[in-house]
Amino acid sequence: LTAINDGPEDIELTGYKNESDVARLASTSGTTGRVKYIPVLAGDLESLGTRKSSYDLAGLDNVLSLYPFGSGQTYGLALKNLLAGKTYFNCFFTDHRLAKMLRNYPIRTLIGSPAQMAGFLEVQTQTGTQLPILKTIIMGGSPPSQQLIDRFKSQLDCQIFNAYGSTEAGNISIEEITSHETGLNFAGTVMHSDVTIEIVDDSDLPVASGEVG
Numbered sequence: 001l002t003a004i005n006d007g008p009e010d011i012e013l014t015g016y017k018n019e020s021d022v023a024r025l026a027s028t029s030g031t032t033g034r035v036k037y038i039p040v041l042a043g044d045l046e047s048l049g050t051r052k053s054s055y056d057l058a059g060l061d062n063v064l065s066l067y068p069f070g071s072g073q074t075y076g077l078a079l080k081n082l083l084a085g086k087t088y089f090n091c092f093f094t095d096h097r098l099a100k101m102l103r104n105y106p107i108r109t110l111i112g113s114p115a116q117m118a119g120f121l122e123v124q125t126q127t128g129t130q131l132p133i134l135k136t137i138i139m140g141g142s143p144p145s146q147q148l149i150d151r152f153k154s155q156l157d158c159q160i161f162n163a164y165g166s167t168e169a170g171n172i173s174i175e176e177i178t179s180h181e182t183g184l185n186f187a188g189t190v191m192h193s194d195v196t197i198e199i200v201d202d203s204d205l206p207v208a209s210g211e212v213g
Contacts, residue, residue, distance in 0.1 A: 057174045161176055
């Protein structure tokens with residue numbers, strides 16, 4: 001990084017020579033809780049920008065993500081919005097800077113982990129920020145607690161969704177975990193239309209219905 005910063009500025013960017021060139025390293029916990037990185041190849045950038053996400057199932061424009069920009073989900077969501085000619089918002093801070101962004105821009109969907117959402121609710125309380133147009137909350141990474149869900153219900157008039165997926169596989173399903181009279185009508189868990197799920201044994205062979213895999 002130091003060598004790049006000390007070197008000459010690129011005037012013309014020629015792009016990637018091969019589709020197999022590594023274009024980006026996406027951070028992921030890999031379900032272990034320890035941060036590691038997986039490569040995103042140049043040939044996969046287009047599909048990353050068009051791959052369906054939880055935002056496609058429940059999100060409303062405009063969306064603000066609390067995940068770090070280095071995560072695969074955030075980068076893919078940024079590409080998706082930019083390719084569609086939409087503004088994409090990202091804020092990794094859960095302090096007065098987040099409250100300022102939410103006040104200054106028409107954010108209708110907020111995406112983040114339960115821990116980040118707890119920080120968001122805290123800064124909203126501390127700053128007294130009113131968010132009447134924020135209507136959709138999408139959480140992922142770990143199950144939200146009932147206490148966190150109750151805080152959302154007491155502070156905001158939003159639909160709350162819990163998304164399931166991974167950096168490697170993308171979004172798999174989404175579940176509404178609060179009920180409202182208006183808005184999207186989700187009954188239980190909704191699977192992505194382009195997702196196929198198999199329950200397999202230790203040899204990756206499908207098991208019979210009702211068997212543990």
